Amino acid sequence: MEAFSSLMGAFVSICTPSSLLLMAAGVAVGIIFGSIPGLSASMAVALFLPLTFSMSASLGMNTLVAVYIGGISGGLISAILLNMPGTASSIATTFDGYPMAKKGEGMRALGFGIVFSFLGSVFSFIVLTFFAPMLADVALKFTPAENFGICLFALTMVAVLASGNMLKGVLAGMLGLICTFVGMAPIDGTTRFIFGISDLKGGFAQLPTLIGIFAVSEILIFAEKKNEGKIQKIEIKPVKGFGFSLKEFVQQLPNALRSALIGTGIGILPGIGGSTSGMLSYVTAKNMSKHPEEFGKGCPDGIVATETANNATIGGAMIPLLVLGIPGDGVTAMMLGGFLIHGLSAGPLLFVKNADVVYGIFAACMICSAFMLIIEFFGIRGFVQVLRIPQHILMPLILVLCCVGAYATNNRIFDVQSIVLFGVIGYLYHKFGLPTTPFVLCFLIGSMLETYLRRGLMQYKTFGAFFTRPIFVVFFAIACGVVAWSVWKEVKASKAKKSAAVK
Numbered sequence: 001m002e003a004f005s006s007l008m009g010a011f012v013s014i015c016t017p018s019s020l021l022l023m024a025a026g027v028a029v030g031i032i033f034g035s036i037p038g039l040s041a042s043m044a045v046a047l048f049l050p051l052t053f054s055m056s057a058s059l060g061m062n063t064l065v066a067v068y069i070g071g072i073s074g075g076l077i078s079a080i081l082l083n084m085p086g087t088a089s090s091i092a093t094t095f096d097g098y099p100m101a102k103k104g105e106g107m108r109a110l111g112f113g114i115v116f117s118f119l120g121s122v123f124s125f126i127v128l129t130f131f132a133p134m135l136a137d138v139a140l141k142f143t144p145a146e147n148f149g150i151c152l153f154a155l156t157m158v159a160v161l162a163s164g165n166m167l168k169g170v171l172a173g174m175l176g177l178i179c180t181f182v183g184m185a186p187i188d189g190t191t192r193f194i195f196g197i198s199d200l201k202g203g204f205a206q207l208p209t210l211i212g213i214f215a216v217s218e219i220l221i222f223a224e225k226k227n228e229g230k231i232q233k234i235e236i237k238p239v240k241g242f243g244f245s246l247k248e249f250v251q252q253l254p255n256a257l258r259s260a261l262i263g264t265g266i267g268i269l270p271g272i273g274g275s276t277s278g279m280l281s282y283v284t285a286k287n288m289s290k291h292p293e294e295f296g297k298g299c300p301d302g303i304v305a306t307e308t309a310n311n312a313t314i315g316g317a318m319i320p321l322l323v324l325g326i327p328g329d330g331v332t333a334m335m336l337g338g339f340l341i342h343g344l345s346a347g348p349l350l351f352v353k354n355a356d357v358v359y360g361i362f363a364a365c366m367i368c369s370a371f372m373l374i375i376e377f378f379g380i381r382g383f384v385q386v387l388r389i390p391q392h393i394l395m396p397l398i399l400v401l402c403c404v405g406a407y408a409t410n411n412r413i414f415d416v417q418s419i420v421l422f423g424v425i426g427y428l429y430h431k432f433g434l435p436t437t438p439f440v441l442c443f444l445i446g447s448m449l450e451t452y453l454r455r456g457l458m459q460y461k462t463f464g465a466f467f468t469r470p471i472f473v474v475f476f477a478i479a480c481g482v483v484a485w486s487v488w489k490e491v492k493a494s495k496a497k498k499s500a501a502v503k
Contacts, residue, residue, distance in 0.1 A: 010359035014367070019059055023066040023364060027371040030070020031077070031379075037084040037215045037398060039405050040207060041071025045334040049341065057342035058357050062364035064338050068331050069121060069368045072314055073376065076113040076307055081106055081386050082398065084215040088206060088275040089310035091440055092282040094214065096295060096302035103298050104235040106384045111242030112300045113307045114380070115249070116256050118373040120308035123260040124267065124315025125365040132319045133351075135268055140324070142269060144455035145466045149475030150269065151449040154276055156479040157283045158438040166490045172429065173438030179204055180446030187454045199414035208406040208415040209422050209443060213436055215402050216423025219395045221430055234387045242377065244300070255285050255301055256308045263309030267316020275444050281309035315365065321346055322358060 014020075026048065033044035044067045052060030075090030080097030093113060100109035127135070158173040182193045183203025194200035259281040266277035285305035286295045295302050318335075320326040325347035327333035339346045344354055351358055376383075386394070406415040429436050456466060466472050 006355065006359045010356070010363035011367075013356070014058065014062060014360050014363055019062065020367070022059065022063050023368050024371050024375070026063045026066025027070035027368050028375055030067040030072075031074035031372070031375060032070075033067075033086075034071040034074025034090075035077035035086045035383075037078055037082070037086055037211055037402050037405065039401075039408070040087050041068055041075075042330045042334055043405075043408060044071045045331055045338075049334065049338055052338060053341065057344055057354070058360040060342055061335070061338055061344075061357060061361055062368075064335050065361055065364050066368040066371070068335065069311075069314060069365070069372055070375075071331070072311055073114070073117045073121075073307075073372050075310075076117065076303075077110065077376075077383050080109045080113060080303070081383065082215075083218050084398065085210065088210055088444070089278055089313070090306070091210065091214075091275055092278040092306035093303055093310075095282065095306075095437065096297070096299045099296070099298035100300070100303070101387065102234055104237040105243075105298065106234070106236060106387060107239045107380055108237070108243030109298075109300070109303055110376075110380050110383060111239065111244055112252075112303045114373060114376040115242050116252070116304045116308045117311040117376075118369055119256055120260050120263055120311035121314055121369040121372070122366065123257075123308075124264045124312040125362065125369065126315075127264050128315040128318055128322075128365070129359075129362045132323050135319050138268070142471070143469065144452045144459060145469045146471045146475070147269060148449065148452035148456050148466070149469075149472040149479075150266075151445050151452060153475045153479040153482070154280055155442065155445050155449060156482045157279065158441055166486070168434050169438045172434040172436065173442040175425075176439035176442035177446045179209070179443055180450070186447065186451040187458070199412065202410070203447075204418055204422075204443075205409050205415055206444070207409045208418040210440065211402045211406055212419035212422025213426040213440060215398060216419050217426025217430060217436075219399055220423055220427040222391055222395050236384050236387055242380075248300070252301065252304045255288075255304050258284065258288070259305045259308035260312040263312030264316040266309075267313035268319050275310075277313045278306040278310040279441055279444070281305040318361075318365075322350060322361070323347070325350075 029048070030041060030044050033039045034041055045064055048064060048067050052063055055063065072087060072089055075085055075087030076093050076097065078084045078086040079090040079093040080101055083094050083098035085091045085094055097109045097113065100106065158169060180203070182200055184191055184201055191201055262281045262284065263277040266280065282295075282302055282305050285301050286292045289295065289299075289301055291299070317327075317332045321332045321336060325336070325345070327336050336346055339350075344350060344357060402419055403416050406419045407413065409415050425439075426436055428434075429439065457463065460466065467476075
């Protein structure tokens, strides 16, 4: 009850014209950064940090929250319309979003993404407001062993994503895993597989790799199709409202609730991030669906799962930031800098010394989510006009933005070269019929898997000691079960195909 009254008081205090205008502007700028491949929510927050110097602590942090929310949600726009995730969190949105856009349902796909992004955000912010200290205590119980178990479980999702051709899926995933071993090893800093190239000491950065696999490979595929005269014009089917009925909305609620829980839970654990939660939610939705064969062909369930989860990760990631002073992801690490700039100390004392700022952030999260819904709703008809731009004009522009975004990540030319390398890899995957999803999942999880394994071995001395941790045992058992089930399903499908061929 005390939390509720404090939240209401915060709503009243921050609902001033100047504050609302700044939050609306922050959300709009975040959406722009999130929707452009190569830019990101982290970059948007970093650029906004200096602008908050002259603001009060509450107003400055609320503005950064607005940019954060807009940046994560904005990634769905390019993911759906161009098959190029604007942020790492929107990777799984491409799996069904772009197929829907190619069928002329781009506006409908955006509608699903926008509404359930909003609901995922609101769900996590409610959890953040009323259960933050309690959930932070749970997060503290997670040692490297538990985090390793979660990453191992996430890695076994390759078996599910590769269903239909396990060999190709595992092969595609292994290359992604190999790429994570390039550079300096976690913990001890030993250099590996750099072949005398000093730029490889830092390994392959996440953002340039994803830009290459998704954006540059798509540009190469387009160039090939243009030369062969196979470019098809994408139509745009008009829709009313968000493009779906109340009945469809109600049908998606169980999927959305499950995905919101996954997103919030993953967000609470520092270092794992929205890209992992989006992938896990997508795979879970596919496993739980009555029509899993429709996933990857333009199924709204996939968009709902990933967009609900990656936006729910926002509130989850802010729990360890506010309660423990530990950033949950890259963007909250930037926001931790914002606290320091304004003389605030994130952690338990923040709720005691600066309760007005904390509840102001909670209220700002709700208001910014509403701004995000309104801005993107009125922008739907404008966003889809991207599909009307001749692709021979659009693709070179995207390539330039990708190069700028890759360079801006770490201010080094090597990252621009990396997007070309991974663009060629993505193109070859397309030519040989290999799925890129296992590659991306293994690349995102691989470095975390190794880091937590090494930390766990340092803490417990032997791997066997991991099995004394009940949470690890649960995730390990689920991971083994997923692999066994996927192999059994593959063998069964193979036998059915052979028997059908004999007949």
